Amino acid sequence: xxxxxxxxxxxxxxxxxxxxxxxxxxxxxxxxxxxxxxxxxxxxxxxxxxxxxxxxxxxxxxxxxxxxxxxxxxxxxxxxxxxxxxxxxxxxxxxxxxxxxxxxxxxxxxxxxxxxxxxxxxxxxxxxxxxxxxxxxxxxxxxxxxxxxxxxxxxxxxxxxxxxxxxxxxxxxxxxxxxxxxxxxxxxxxxxxxxxxxxxxxxxxxxxxxxxxxxxxxxxxxxxxxxxx
Numbered sequence: 001x002x003x004x005x006x007x008x009x010x011x012x013x014x015x016x017x018x019x020x021x022x023x024x025x026x027x028x029x030x031x032x033x034x035x036x037x038x039x040x041x042x043x044x045x046x047x048x049x050x051x052x053x054x055x056x057x058x059x060x061x062x063x064x065x066x067x068x069x070x071x072x073x074x075x076x077x078x079x080x081x082x083x084x085x086x087x088x089x090x091x092x093x094x095x096x097x098x099x100x101x102x103x104x105x106x107x108x109x110x111x112x113x114x115x116x117x118x119x120x121x122x123x124x125x126x127x128x129x130x131x132x133x134x135x136x137x138x139x140x141x142x143x144x145x146x147x148x149x150x151x152x153x154x155x156x157x158x159x160x161x162x163x164x165x166x167x168x169x170x171x172x173x174x175x176x177x178x179x180x181x182x183x184x185x186x187x188x189x190x191x192x193x194x195x196x197x198x199x200x201x202x203x204x205x206x207x208x209x210x211x212x213x214x215x216x217x218x219x220x221x222x223x224x225x226x227x228x229x
Contacts, residue, residue, distance in 0.1 A: 003120060004028040004045060008038035008052040008064065009082065014105075018051065021109045022116075035059025042068055047077075049119055051112070054083040054094075065097045078119040082107070118184045121215055166209055166227070173227075175202040180219050180228045 005027050009015050019029045030045050032038035036058040042050070050068070054061035061081055068074045080101045081094050091102055101115045168176065171192075178188045185199040192199070203215065212218045222228045 002026055002028040003049070004030060004047045005116065006030045006032065006038060006041055006045065006047040006050045006052075008032040008035060008050070008056065008061070010034055010053065010056045014053070014082070018109070018112070021113070025113055027116075035061060035064035038064055039067055042074060042077075043071075046073075049078045049080070049116060051080045051082060051116075054081055054090075062093060062097060065094075065099060069098045078122075080112070080115055080119070114184060114186050118182070118187065121184055122182045166225075168206070168209070168227070172202055172206055172209075175199060176206055176218075176222055177228050179203065179206075179215065180222055 005022055007015060007018055007022070007029055008031075009018070010033055015031050015033075019031055022029045030041055030047060032041050034056045035052070038050070038052060039059065041047075050065075052061040052064055056064075059067075061083075065079055068077060068079075075098075079099045080103060081099050082103050082105060083090070083094075084105045094102060100119055103112055103115065174192060175188055178191055183191070185196040185203065188194075189196045189199045203218075206218055207213070210218055210221045212221050
């Protein structure tokens with residue numbers, strides 16, 4: 001099932017162009033024309049990320065994020081602001097409310113895509129860490145059994161090879177070191193002066209060697225087996 005993104009903007013042209021780009025990139029996109037509509041959609045659809053304009057009728061982006069952050073289950077929901085407001089005070093206000101990135105209008109779609117990939121990958125790592133911690137920590141007496149994420153049926157490390165059996169190349173180690181810091185493939189490529197496609201090949205090789213299924217599991221494996229400092 002594709003990751004879902006809530007897009008809130010009162011400009012029809014922005015909604016159409018951003019939605020088309022994100023859907024072509026493989027995301028499921030939910031569209032709102034103002035902050036009030038977006039707030040109701042957060043509750044109904046529980047998106048993985050919000051991309052929102054600041055200046056909108058009925059409820060602006062600042063108020064939207066403030067109300068979203070008041071709900072415990074959405075306190076860590078990633079948010080990107082699309083804005084024509086470039087002042088330092090406006091940016092500080094957004095960061096204080098919990099915005100992750102600002103993207104000034106007009107913007108390049110590729111930059112928005114890179115921001116989204118970065119936030120999605122970071123969120124996967126956070127969720128993997130949360131699941132691992134709670135799968136290895138016995139619940140306290142009288143505590144609730146409800147969990148915000150599905151619990152794994154088994155600890156992935158049980159079936160993984162020992163680090164001593166791994167033979168990573170120098171470049172694979174460099175990619176792994178940067179990957180565990182939360183960087184996207186494009187950002188890792190910039191650090192190593194390689195293309196994102198080449199980085200993806202190294203990541204695929206690392207997944208195969210560690211018998212992990214995704215980047216989050218790979219990071220967990222690397223940390224557990226001390227493959228990174």
